[in-house]
Amino acid sequence: MITEISDMITVVKNKKPLVLHMTNYVTACDCANVTLCVGGLPIMASEVEDAMDMVKIASALILNIGTPDSELVDSMIKVGKLANDLNIPIVLDPVGIRKGSYRMKLVDDILSDVKISVIKGNGGEISVMTDMNGEVVGVDTVRGPSDNIFAVKKLAKTTGAVVAMTGETDYVSDGTRVYILSNGNPVMGRIVGTGCMTSSVVGCYIGALGVSVDTVSAALSIFSIAGEMAINNSSGPGMFKSALMDSLNNLTIFDVETHIRVRRL
Amino acid sequence: MITEISDMITVVKNKKPLVLHMTNYVTACDCANVTLCVGGLPIMASEVEDAMDMVKIASALILNIGTPDSELVDSMIKVGKLANDLNIPIVLDPVGIRKGSYRMKLVDDILSDVKISVIKGNGGEISVMTDMNGEVVGVDTVRGPSDNIFAVKKLAKTTGAVVAMTGETDYVSDGTRVYILSNGNPVMGRIVGTGCMTSSVVGCYIGALGVSVDTVSAALSIFSIAGEMAINNSSGPGMFKSALMDSLNNLTIFDVETHIRVRRL
Amino acid sequence: MITEISDMITVVKNKKPLVLHMTNYVTACDCANVTLCVGGLPIMASEVEDAMDMVKIASALILNIGTPDSELVDSMIKVGKLANDLNIPIVLDPVGIRKGSYRMKLVDDILSDVKISVIKGNGGEISVMTDMNGEVVGVDTVRGPSDNIFAVKKLAKTTGAVVAMTGETDYVSDGTRVYILSNGNPVMGRIVGTGCMTSSVVGCYIGALGVSVDTVSAALSIFSIAGEMAINNSSGPGMFKSALMDSLNNLTIFDVETHIRVRRL
Numbered sequence: 001m002i003t004e005i006s007d008m009i010t011v012v013k014n015k016k017p018l019v020l021h022m023t024n025y026v027t028a029c030d031c032a033n034v035t036l037c038v039g040g041l042p043i044m045a046s047e048v049e050d051a052m053d054m055v056k057i058a059s060a061l062i063l064n065i066g067t068p069d070s071e072l073v074d075s076m077i078k079v080g081k082l083a084n085d086l087n088i089p090i091v092l093d094p095v096g097i098r099k100g101s102y103r104m105k106l107v108d109d110i111l112s113d114v115k116i117s118v119i120k121g122n123g124g125e126i127s128v129m130t131d132m133n134g135e136v137v138g139v140d141t142v143r144g145p146s147d148n149i150f151a152v153k154k155l156a157k158t159t160g161a162v163v164a165m166t167g168e169t170d171y172v173s174d175g176t177r178v179y180i181l182s183n184g185n186p187v188m189g190r191i192v193g194t195g196c197m198t199s200s201v202v203g204c205y206i207g208a209l210g211v212s213v214d215t216v217s218a219a220l221s222i223f224s225i226a227g228e229m230a231i232n233n234s235s236g237p238g239m240f241k242s243a244l245m246d247s248l249n250n251l252t253i254f255d256v257e258t259h260i261r262v263r264r265l
Numbered sequence: 266m267i268t269e270i271s272d273m274i275t276v277v278k279n280k281k282p283l284v285l286h287m288t289n290y291v292t293a294c295d296c297a298n299v300t301l302c303v304g305g306l307p308i309m310a311s312e313v314e315d316a317m318d319m320v321k322i323a324s325a326l327i328l329n330i331g332t333p334d335s336e337l338v339d340s341m342i343k344v345g346k347l348a349n350d351l352n353i354p355i356v357l358d359p360v361g362i363r364k365g366s367y368r369m370k371l372v373d374d375i376l377s378d379v380k381i382s383v384i385k386g387n388g389g390e391i392s393v394m395t396d397m398n399g400e401v402v403g404v405d406t407v408r409g410p411s412d413n414i415f416a417v418k419k420l421a422k423t424t425g426a427v428v429a430m431t432g433e434t435d436y437v438s439d440g441t442r443v444y445i446l447s448n449g450n451p452v453m454g455r456i457v458g459t460g461c462m463t464s465s466v467v468g469c470y471i472g473a474l475g476v477s478v479d480t481v482s483a484a485l486s487i488f489s490i491a492g493e494m495a496i497n498n499s500s501g502p503g504m505f506k507s508a509l510m511d512s513l514n515n516l517t518i519f520d521v522e523t524h525i526r527v528r529r530l
Numbered sequence: 531m532i533t534e535i536s537d538m539i540t541v542v543k544n545k546k547p548l549v550l551h552m553t554n555y556v557t558a559c560d561c562a563n564v565t566l567c568v569g570g571l572p573i574m575a576s577e578v579e580d581a582m583d584m585v586k587i588a589s590a591l592i593l594n595i596g597t598p599d600s601e602l603v604d605s606m607i608k609v610g611k612l613a614n615d616l617n618i619p620i621v622l623d624p625v626g627i628r629k630g631s632y633r634m635k636l637v638d639d640i641l642s643d644v645k646i647s648v649i650k651g652n653g654g655e656i657s658v659m660t661d662m663n664g665e666v667v668g669v670d671t672v673r674g675p676s677d678n679i680f681a682v683k684k685l686a687k688t689t690g691a692v693v694a695m696t697g698e699t700d701y702v703s704d705g706t707r708v709y710i711l712s713n714g715n716p717v718m719g720r721i722v723g724t725g726c727m728t729s730s731v732v733g734c735y736i737g738a739l740g741v742s743v744d745t746v747s748a749a750l751s752i753f754s755i756a757g758e759m760a761i762n763n764s765s766g767p768g769m770f771k772s773a774l775m776d777s778l779n780n781l782t783i784f785d786v787e788t789h790i791r792v793r794r795l
Contacts, residue, residue: 025290025555026297026309032556032722037767042722044556047599049632069312102314190514192297192307233765235498236511237302246766249720290555291562291574334577367579455779457562457572500763501776502567 005218005260006253008209013039017059017207019200020044022051022076024066024095027193030241031062034197037249038222040204048075055079059207061088062199063110065103066095073106080114089117089206092161093199094125104128116161117211120199123148126165130155145169149178149265162216166198170224172217179217182261183224188244190237198223201248217262225259226251270483270525271518273474278304282324282472284465285309287316287341289331289360292458295506296327299462302514303487305469313340320344324472326353327464328375330368331360338371345379354382354471357426358464359390369393381426382476385464388413391430395420410434414443414530427481431463435489437482444482447526448489453509455502463488466513482527490524491516535748535790536783538739543569547589547737549730550574552581552606554596554625557723560771561592564727567779568752570734578605585609589737591618592729593640595633596625603636610644619647619736622691623729624655634658646691647741650729653678656695660685675699679708679795692746696728700754702747709747712791713754718774720767728753731778747792755789756781 018041021031028044035042043058045051055061061083063076083090092110097103107129110116119129130151148171156163156175165171170181188194198220205219229251230243247255283306286296293309300307308323310316320326326348328341348355357375362368372394375381384394395416413436421428421440430436435446453459463485470484494516495508512520548571551561558574565572573588575581585591591613593606613620622640627633637659640646649659660681678701686693686705695701700711718724728750735749759781760773777785 024309026293028556029294029559029722033767033771036720036722043626044554044597046597047632049600050598053628053632054626067309067311068315070314096308096319098318102312102318190301192294192301234511235508236514237298238507238510238514241298242507242768242772243765245768246764249766249768289574291558294559332574332576333580335579361573361584363583367577367583455566457559457566499776500773501779502563503772503775503779506563507772 004214005221005256008205008215008218009222009251012204012208015208016041017204018043018057019060019062019203019207020051020054020058021062021064021200022046022072022079023062023064023196026066027196030193031196031200033245034248035200035204037245038201038204040207046072046075048078051075051079052082055083055088056086058088060203061090062093062203063090064093064095064196064199065106066196068103068106073109077110077113080110084115089211090114091118091120091199091203092116093196094119094121094129095195097125097128099128099131111159116159117206118164118202118216119155119159119161120164120166120202122195123165123167126151126155126163153178162211162213164202164216164220166195166220170220172213172220174213177213178265179213180263180265181217181220181224183221183259184227185231187231187234187237187240188227191241221260221262222251222256223248225256228259229255269479270486270521273470273480273483274487274516277469277473280473281306282469283308283322284325284327284468284472285316285319285323286327286329286465287311287337287344288327288329288461291331292461295458296461296465298510299513300465300469302510303466303469305472311337311340313343316340316344317347320348320353321351323353325468326355327358327468328355329358329360329461329464330371331461333368333371338374342375342378345375349380354476355379356383356385356464356468357381358461359384359386359394360460362390362393364393364396376424381424382471383429383467383481384420384424384426385429385431385467387460388430388432391416391420391428418443427476427478429467429481429485431460431485435485437478437485439478442478443530444478445528445530446482446485446489448486448524449492450496452496452499452502452505453492456506486525486527487516487521488513490521493524494520534744535751535786538735538745538748539752539781542734542738545738546571547734548573548587549590549592549733549737550581550584550588551592551594551730552576552602552609553592553594553726556596557726560723561726561730563775564778565730565734567775568731568734570737576602576605578608581605581609582612585613585618586616588618590733591620592623592733593620594623594625594726594729595636596726598633598636603639607640607643610640614645619741620644621648621650621729621733622646623726624649624651624659625725627655627658629658629661641689646689647736648694648732648746649685649689649691650694650696650732652725653695653697656681656685656693683708692741692743694732694746694750696725696750700750702743702750704743707743708795709743710793710795711747711750711754713751713789714757715761717761717764717767717770718757721771751790751792752781752786753778755785758789759785
């Protein structure tokens, strides 16, 4: 696993995957910078005509509903369908989804029409989506590791996507295999957009390396390891954001080898 | 006053108020990060359906017209009315308003339909709004402290809102009481968005503690004190923004006690 | 040339040009901060009514198609025409334009209706635009210095604009004169938005000093010199962005004199 990740870091930097983001205006700049840090090339587009142009040259597509509107989601669906036709992998980030909410309806619409390669969310978001697919594992009931493992496996099976649930511990599954990742530190939750940035890194990795539990887990691991290393150079969340990008940009194989904590079920 | 502010800092961090921002795309990320720094939880929304969902679980609502469009302002009015019904306090930030301008019309529309809890603007903006309400205190005539005191008291009386005018000295009034705050430093005017960020901090404080001259003044004071402390860790405006967030995040009761400069009329 | 630039820095800071940006949501915050760093005052607007208001008090207008949509471009054209009537100079930044793309159509629409003062793009973008104007110098063929010089001169002649092509070496021409600028460092390409920020600095300089090869070259030079100086205070791209703004804000005449590398053809 460790050797594989070290190789992956190099391959992503060499391949320079173009990652098209249809995303929110809050974290767009940070996502673009993180994409550059790991070796990708970011493009952001909102209008359907522009995004249809760009997806043709993209290696991966990010759909992030952090500041959604119905027109944007209509565009996401059209561009997503084209990405499906072109075999371009798609990351869906269901930011802030809640039961019975407008955002849940939007995610439902996307899932009805577009085949998603990776769903990345926090514990609450993944739980809501699991429930949406007919299961009784809701926000309140997902707590222990066994519930989290159940949730990611179930959502992966019902959607056909690799599912990544992020938190103090991350869980990644394709419905069969499950990786449990224990890197990162609490300060990552003290800045806005670490979830969105994680999706960008996932986009770079699956764009350059293909979709699998391994490539998604690798993306989550390197982002979290960069977060661990950044904390030493930070006096608070403001400096931490800059330090996180620096660590991510400068991450070495030695850093990965000495920090990684992955367990495979 | 000082003991109260120290208590307030703790209460806000414990209550974790959810602050819904309908705001501009320029400073949205910094506003979200500042919200986290003082202990709140930020959500940004533009589409009316999304914001209507979110306001139901919010502790405060920010309406900021930094990059306005008519559809966004229509949404602000609908969401503002619902916030009024739900007794959720609202901060209005009339960014860049000028006499006879499109933005002034938008602010007028909002004030006609929505009861605002706090109006936060710089000297020019508050002066324009005072004039808009039938007074002769325009941009050019508000200069000395007595004019500023007159303006905030008058606008508070005509709108029923607590009014905060920011600048080298800040003035806060509910129409009767006036607080004069003298913290801050000039570098805060050398980065974009300190005004918007102030509104976010106000949103956290009134969301957790209720609307009053005291809670609004406390929010302004802690933001300005954080700005004073940040200057020692900065080589220019770029570093200052990060340092400001760190200071705000790390602010202690001792910091407040040793720095605060408040005068009550 | 050096003495002129030193004077220009002071004049821009004294005149405080108001620079209206109709731009993308990804780099808007960084562009606004860079504008403040060099002494300008930034305003961002998207809605046509708002931008029509603002352009009347602006010293320069930036049109940047980094996240375009057809409504925004319609607004850009209306506001651009008014800027032409008011003799307010306009910078066009054709972000991400490619042959036959939607963005190329948008740029074509803008150029048909609006007289542009400065076109600023990277090597690929300027090459595409040169081709669009009937020349055979496409993306693939512009490589050596002589091709770059040909491209900027040609595009300047066909459009009547001063053309700035940025890269490891920058080329600036009004169709007759050509300046070759060799400042900057590769890390500037490792953060998002240095191109957009360059346009903001150009906006400040032409807004305060008028449009010429000299003022545009001065803007590019001071931004690149700030980039060179910032690298010493950076551990990676995250810190570099803050350091770049600090250097730009603090840039002295001595810094310019000891760093500038300009050659006039």
